Amino acid sequence: MRIAFVTDPLDRLDPSIDTSVGLMHAAATRDAEVWVTQAHLLEAVHGRARALARRVRLAPSRPAGDHRWTVAKRWYTATEPQHVWLDEMAAVFMRTEPPVNQTYLTATLILDLIDPARTPVINDPRGLRACSEHLLGLRFRDLCPPTIVTADECTIQAFLAEHGVAVVKPADGFSGREVLRLDRHDPNLGSLIEISTRAGARAVVVQRFQCEVSAGNKRIFVVAGEPAGAVYRFPQEGDFRIGNPAAQAPVTARDREICARLAPTLRRHGIHLAGLDVIGAYLIDQRRCAPQGRRLARLDALRGPHRQRARHAGKEIGMTTAIICTAILAAMLLALGLNVSRMRGVTGKAGGSQFPNDPASGLFKAIRAHGNAAEYVPTLIVLFLLVGARSRAAVAIPLIAGATAARLVHAYGLLTSPSLAAPTRSRLVGAVGTYLFGIGLAVAAAFSL
Numbered sequence: 444m445r446i447a448f449v450t451d452p453l454d455r456l457d458p459s460i461d462t463s464v465g466l467m468h469a470a471a472t473r474d475a476e477v478w479v480t481q482a483h484l485l486e487a488v489h490g491r492a493r494a495l496a497r498r499v500r501l502a503p504s505r506p507a508g509d510h511r512w513t514v515a516k517r518w519y520t521a522t523e524p525q526h527v528w529l530d531e532m533a534a535v536f537m538r539t540e541p542p543v544n545q546t547y548l549t550a551t552l553i554l555d556l557i558d559p560a561r562t563p564v565i566n567d568p569r570g571l572r573a574c575s576e577h578l579l580g581l582r583f584r585d586l587c588p589p590t591i592v593t594a595d596e597c598t599i600q601a602f603l604a605e606h607g608v609a610v611v612k613p614a615d616g617f618s619g620r621e622v623l624r625l626d627r628h629d630p631n632l633g634s635l636i637e638i639s640t641r642a643g644a645r646a647v648v649v650q651r652f653q654c655e656v657s658a659g660n661k662r663i664f665v666v667a668g669e670p671a672g673a674v675y676r677f678p679q680e681g682d683f684r685i686g687n688p689a690a691q692a693p694v695t696a697r698d699r700e701i702c703a704r705l706a707p708t709l710r711r712h713g714i715h716l717a718g719l720d721v722i723g724a725y726l727i728d729q730r731r732c733a734p735q736g737r738r739l740a741r742l743d744a745l746r747g748p749h750r751q752r753a754r755h756a757g758k759e760i761g762m763t764t765a766i767i768c769t770a771i772l773a774a775m776l777l778a779l780g781l782n783v784s785r786m787r788g789v790t791g792k793a794g795g796s797q798f799p800n801d802p803a804s805g806l807f808k809a810i811r812a813h814g815n816a817a818e819y820v821p822t823l824i825v826l827f828l829l830v831g832a833r834s835r836a837a838v839a840i841p842l843i844a845g846a847t848a849a850r851l852v853h854a855y856g857l858l859t860s861p862s863l864a865a866p867t868r869s870r871l872v873g874a875v876g877t878y879l880f881g882i883g884l885a886v887a888a889a890f891s892l
Contacts, residue, residue: 662721663719664717673691
């Protein structure tokens with residue numbers, strides 16, 4: 444399986460946070476070949492989309508404990524460029540950041556030549572052209588702060604007279620470039636408006652300044668219309684503009700409301716991966732590329748709507764199995780303890796020893812069954828919960844169920860054996876099963892990191 448990525452130059456990406464790099468790792472972990480090209484290297488030949496691309500191999504990386512990943516200094520190696528047909532790929536990810544210039548538009552038109560039924564293009568090139576990052580939110584007036592789009596100085600002055608402070612940015616702007624803060628009392632206001640609108644020749648987006656930005660601009664990562672996570676970004680020191688991600692952020696009820704409102708529009712336009720910028724309770728922008736937030740994207744990026752729901756459902760089943768089997772083993776351990784107490788009473792009434800050494804004694808067997816379970820059950824329970832929460836259901840369920848069955852069989856064998864002096868088949872099966880499934884659970888837990 445081969446997956447192509449249309450990105451900015453690799454040397455310009457920050458592999459510790461970049462979503463595109465996270466997508467590449469997600470593809471590589473699924474045994475896919477990663478091929479990388481750039482927008483200006485796409486071409487149309489005989490009615491088919493082709494690219495001059497390089498196969499990229501990624502160095503191992505690991506979570507750094509926050510929103511970043513720890514990566515090697517030389518984080519990739521690449522082959523010499525060669526021509527590849529994009530419709531022969533398993534998928535094509537269009538990850539080039541704005542500006543939406545002629546090179547970008549031409550690339551999307553070339554990607555239109557790919558039959559999406561054969562090779563999915565993510566995001567849909569038609570949706571990339573239709574969904575402006577700064578203007579899509581205008582369709583949801585109640586979700587956004589007061590906003591105007593204009594090239595007229597008088598309109599901007601009137602807006603400032605009402606709201607006092609505003610942020611102005613080019614309608615096709617990106618990465619914080621040419622973003623200015625306007626204050627109606629600023630003596631340079633006229634010059635700033637003239638610069639931003641290029642003397643009335645260019646429309647700009649003007650939004651009321653949100654004081655809540657000091658608490659963080661939240662970027663919500665949306666996969667197939669659903670929030671997958673979020674990160675906080677804060678104004679840079681000495682600059683009101685937003686910097687790189689600084690910390691993971693919670694997804695609130697208001698965030699989910701915003702995502703739910705935009706989801707039908709995003710799905711209709713084939714925008715499967717997006718980033719929504721939110722300050723306080725308001726939607727500020729919609730990012731079709733969402734380049735920053737690799738930790739989240741690596742887990743969720745390659746899921747279509749059905750695959751994402753299937754994976755969530757699978758993990759829920761795995762965790763449910765872990766909880767049920769934890770309850771079974773906990774109940775068994777308590778029952779074995781209760782049985783020891785019962786057997787002590789029976790033995791005491793019969794005048795027997797409370798510290799038997801006869802392998803055929805009922806109390807001896809009860810003590811051994813409880814003691815053996817107490818040795819293994821706590822460790823197994825911890826492994827159940829780790830593997831159930833972090834591993835695929837296909838891995839978690841057989842291991843958890845098998846270990847549970849092994850412990851039940853072993854306890855049954857101890858209690859029903861005529862004497863513990865000689866091994867029985869059920870005890871042997873239970874012991875071997877405990878070791879095999881226990882080792883399997885430990886390995887699965889280690890590889891779930």
